[in-house]
Amino acid sequence: MSKELMKGNEAIGEAAIRAGCKLFFGYPITPSTEIVEYLSKHLPKAGGTVLQGEDEVASINMCYGAATTGARVMTASSSPGFSLKQEGMSYLAAAELPVVVVNVNRTGPGLGGLGPSQSDYFQCTKGGGHGGYRQIVLAPSKGQELYDFTMEAFDLADKYRTPVVILSDGFLGQMMEPVELKKRPKAELPAKDWAVGGCKGRAKRKVASYSLTNEIGEVNNLHWEAKFAEMKDSLQRWESFHAEDAEYLIVGYGTCGRIAKSVVLKARKQGFKVGLIRPITLWPFPEEAFANLDGVKGILTVELNFGQMVEDVKLAVECRTPVYFHNRLGGMLPSENEILRKLGQVFDLAVEV
Amino acid sequence: MQRVFGRPKGLTELPFHYCPGCTHGVIHRLIGEVLEELDIIGDTIGVAPVGCAGFSLDFFACDFVGAAHGRAQAVATGIKRALPDKVVFTYQGDGDIAAIGTAHAIHVAARGEKITSIMVNNAVFGMTGGQMAPTTIGGQITTTSPYGRDCALVGTPIDMPKTVATLNGAVYVAACSVDTPKNIIQTKKCLKKAFQVQQAGLGYALVSILSTCPTNWGLSPADSLKWLQENMLPVYEMGELKVTEEVKAL
Ligand SMILES: Cc1ncc(C[n+]2csc(CCOP(=O)(O)OP(=O)(O)O)c2C)c(N)n1
Ligand code: SF4
Numbered sequence: 216m217s218k219e220l221m222k223g224n225e226a227i228g229e230a231a232i233r234a235g236c237k238l239f240f241g242y243p244i245t246p247s248t249e250i251v252e253y254l255s256k257h258l259p260k261a262g263g264t265v266l267q268g269e270d271e272v273a274s275i276n277m278c279y280g281a282a283t284t285g286a287r288v289m290t291a292s293s294s295p296g297f298s299l300k301q302e303g304m305s306y307l308a309a310a311e312l313p314v315v316v317v318n319v320n321r322t323g324p325g326l327g328g329l330g331p332s333q334s335d336y337f338q339c340t341k342g343g344g345h346g347g348y349r350q351i352v353l354a355p356s357k358g359q360e361l362y363d364f365t366m367e368a369f370d371l372a373d374k375y376r377t378p379v380v381i382l383s384d385g386f387l388g389q390m391m392e393p394v395e396l397k398k399r400p401k402a403e404l405p406a407k408d409w410a411v412g413g414c415k416g417r418a419k420r421k422v423a424s425y426s427l428t429n430e431i432g433e434v435n436n437l438h439w440e441a442k443f444a445e446m447k448d449s450l451q452r453w454e455s456f457h458a459e460d461a462e463y464l465i466v467g468y469g470t471c472g473r474i475a476k477s478v479v480l481k482a483r484k485q486g487f488k489v490g491l492i493r494p495i496t497l498w499p500f501p502e503e504a505f506a507n508l509d510g511v512k513g514i515l516t517v518e519l520n521f522g523q524m525v526e527d528v529k530l531a532v533e534c535r536t537p538v539y540f541h542n543r544l545g546g547m548l549p550s551e552n553e554i555l556r557k558l559g560q561v562f563d564l565a566v567e568v
Numbered sequence: 569m570q571r572v573f574g575r576p577k578g579l580t581e582l583p584f585h586y587c588p589g590c591t592h593g594v595i596h597r598l599i600g601e602v603l604e605e606l607d608i609i610g611d612t613i614g615v616a617p618v619g620c621a622g623f624s625l626d627f628f629a630c631d632f633v634g635a636a637h638g639r640a641q642a643v644a645t646g647i648k649r650a651l652p653d654k655v656v657f658t659y660q661g662d663g664d665i666a667a668i669g670t671a672h673a674i675h676v677a678a679r680g681e682k683i684t685s686i687m688v689n690n691a692v693f694g695m696t697g698g699q700m701a702p703t704t705i706g707g708q709i710t711t712t713s714p715y716g717r718d719c720a721l722v723g724t725p726i727d728m729p730k731t732v733a734t735l736n737g738a739v740y741v742a743a744c745s746v747d748t749p750k751n752i753i754q755t756k757k758c759l760k761k762a763f764q765v766q767q768a769g770l771g772y773a774l775v776s777i778l779s780t781c782p783t784n785w786g787l788s789p790a791d792s793l794k795w796l797q798e799n800m801l802p803v804y805e806m807g808e809l810k811v812t813e814e815v816k817a818l
Binding site for chain 1: 580609610611612613615616622625626629630631632633634635636639642643644645646647648649650651654671672674675
């Protein structure tokens with residue numbers, strides 16, 4: 216199968232088209248803009264529609280409308296724009312609508328900068344909008360995964376009737392890498408017998424997110440809780456790299472996970488048993504990856520923020536082994552040697568850098 | 569016995585929950601009749617806002633989607649772009665369309681989105697208890713303008729249909745009222761036209777309708793109609809504010 220050299224953002228656009236995305240609503244923001252540009256060029260040729268909304272609030276609500284008809288639909292943005300989508304995300308979760316939302320994380324808070332960052336982890340995984348909901352969050356670490364995960368996100372969204380977030384960053388989105396344009400085997404998905412489209416020949420349908428009766432409100436919330444629990448049980452995913460016999464584990468996702476792989480190899484070369492856990496689903500967080508910590512003397516979590524995923528790592532580890540944290544901020548990336556040095560420091564290992 | 573008057577087929581059997589004397593009910597009925605007469609109930613998707621009109625999704629016999637406050641027109645855009653052959657309409661209050669949803673209201677019109685919007689203007693935020701709306705009349709007392717709306721401080725009322733009429737994508741804009749039988753008949757004509765414009769794929773259509781809120785105005789239903797006539801009719805220009813040549817040729 217052919218490989219193409221593409222920007223990460225373009226890989227997302229191409230995967231969306233091939234996954235049957237029919238509508239894209241967006242508003243430009245660096246470093247996500249190539250997604251709306253790519254789709255503006257290619258989606259109409261594939262029989263779809265791209266509409267540039269007046270802002271991110273409009274775009275996510277256009278997605279909401281299109282999703283109620285059962286069509287596959289996507290939007291993409293970067294941090295400040297993703298913030299504006301939070302109102303809509305909460306409504307999507309409540310109305311149980313499948314929409315794929317890409318967040319090419321830039322730095323923050325505020326307008327921030329354009330470099331790679333992981334500062335939106337809390338916002339994506341803990342429910343950035345109101346009301347307490349969960350959504351699937353996938354964290355790619357290279358071009359191929361941006362492509363594969365985007366395709367899969369549409370299936371997951373349809374299967375669970377839920378928004379799915381692809382959390383990328385400015386580094387992954389802008390870098391060019393070879394991407395194999397794989398076809399996915401068609402997943403068995405439930406029929407969209409809830410979608411609106413005119414009630415001719417059937418009973419009227421409604422799609423909405425509200426109930427002003429407390430009793431019904433509780434029933435709805437229990438339904439969502441059960442659904443979140445099912446997703447938590449069945450969806451946890453991560454990559455283990457030399458983790459089986461590891462005495463020291465690095466935990467990092469996306470760009471950090473990618474850098475940490477080289478660190479593991481460097482450390483192994485020097486005889487230190489270092490391994491990597493790279494979370495792929497950020498929600499549900501892969502707690503199962505930390506079920507067995509026999510022989511693990513400590514964990515170093517590496518992130519591009521003030522410390523967000525480290526809280527989930529600590530919850531999963533439940534004090535069974537010490538957890539340390541290393542970060543870079545504002546668009547800077549940690550070098551391999553810098554992480555190696557930190558490993559040596561916190562675990563008292565005589566590493567050479 | 570032969571039935572000579574009943575609910576139009578465009579409405580479900582559910583009794584309205586609107587306050588006594590509130591003209592939301594009259595407007596619902598008119599739309600229900602139009603849906604039936606144009607024979608589009610089975611092809612129509614309505615979008616409900618937040619506000620008193622938010623429960624309209626139960627009252628119309630067609631498919632319905634509940635949107636967030638102010639977002640009905642963005643949601644309708646998404647539906648129409650996904651299903652261009654269906655009839656899509658929004659039913660919104662003045663707070664929804666002229667306050668929180670202003671950006672969307674301007675841009676659906678600018679894009680000439682092929683949807684129909686109905687704006688129910690009762691000069692207050694009804695559902696939340698009668699606060700000031702952008703459509704509140706100068707001097708009008710509301711819970712957030714307890715000394716009367718001071719236009720020097722908070723601006724003058726927005727005449728939304730007039731504003732929307734300036735945009736090229738809006739091909740039909742009408743400003744109506746349901747205070748008298750004559751005006752009710754006229755409103756229905758405009759509503760029908762607004763749906764026909766969409767069926768013909770001509771562009772965006774808006775019908776704004778002056779309506780009462782006896783509960784929040786603190787007036788009887790009859791006095792509410794009088795208040796509307798004395799206070800709202802002089803401020804808001806009535807009539808078909810914009811009818812493009814294509815619409816005239818319909
Ligand atoms: C984001 C958001 N802000 C505020 C509210 C509270 N709210 C509910 S209805 C409403 C005003 C509705 O007024 P209008 O659109 O004029 O409709 P009416 O009730 O008069 O029919 C407000 C402010 C809300 N639901 N969501
Ligand atoms: S609060 Fe006002 S607008 Fe709402 S139903 Fe009652 S009278 Fe009508």
